[in-house]
Amino acid sequence: MLLSASVSGLEPTRAKSESIFVEFLWAPTPEGALARQPTRGFLLDGTRAHQVCVAAIHAPASYRELRIDTFDAVGRRLQSQREPDFRGKKSCYTAKLDPQGEPGVWTFEIWLDEALRSTQRIEVARTLEDAEFHRPSGVPYVLGRPNYDEDIPPDAFVGRLVWVMEVDADGRVTRVEIESAEGAGERLSDRAMAAGWLSLFPPDPARTLAPLRYRRELKFEPD
Secondary structure (H helix, E strand, C coil): CCCCCCCCCCCCCCCCCCEEEEEEECCCCCCCCCEECEECEEECCCCCCCEEEEEEECCCCCCCCEEEEEECCCCCEEEEEEECCCCCCCEEEECCCCCCCCCEEEEEEEEECCEEEEEEEEEEECCCCCCHHHCCCCCCCECCEECCCCCCCHHHCCEEEEEEEEECCCCCEEEEEEEEEEEHHHHCHHHHHHHHHHCECCCCHHHCCCCEEEEEEEEECCC
């Protein structure tokens, strides 16, 4: 017979290691919105108020300053954006994009209290028509994501959610439907619907006869 026992207090509690979360947004998220717009690209033409979001997850202490250094496609540092209000909680800031920068893949360095903590890259194009991420394809350049529902306790944030978007030849989402929702996913279904409608796809004449059906799946586990 195999016996097992668990006695609390014998093992020291291990602090969770810190991780730096960085997200690029196509546009600011309104207060109380059900979903947001993570993006694969930025534009230099000033038609969009793109954002860079940063969070220090499981931060061991509060920070005094966030710095975002921006480098264009040829490696020139264009901006050094300082945000003294950052304390670790997810915060979003307007992406300061110098229109004189060289289009292509740009680099964003995230510094916390003068220490480099993350390096992220994203395509930056002069206009939407110039963007590689806007070339005909079945891949969205903005893939909406449900926002966290604070009414769900962290230990109950377990489940699965699948939704499907139909997209026409012009890149417009014309239909969103929930395919499967389990656990916390059931409570996030309305947020998934909102995320679907926020998604943006490049146009593709190949979809003239039949729409694209794009399937999105998220699995949730407690942090």
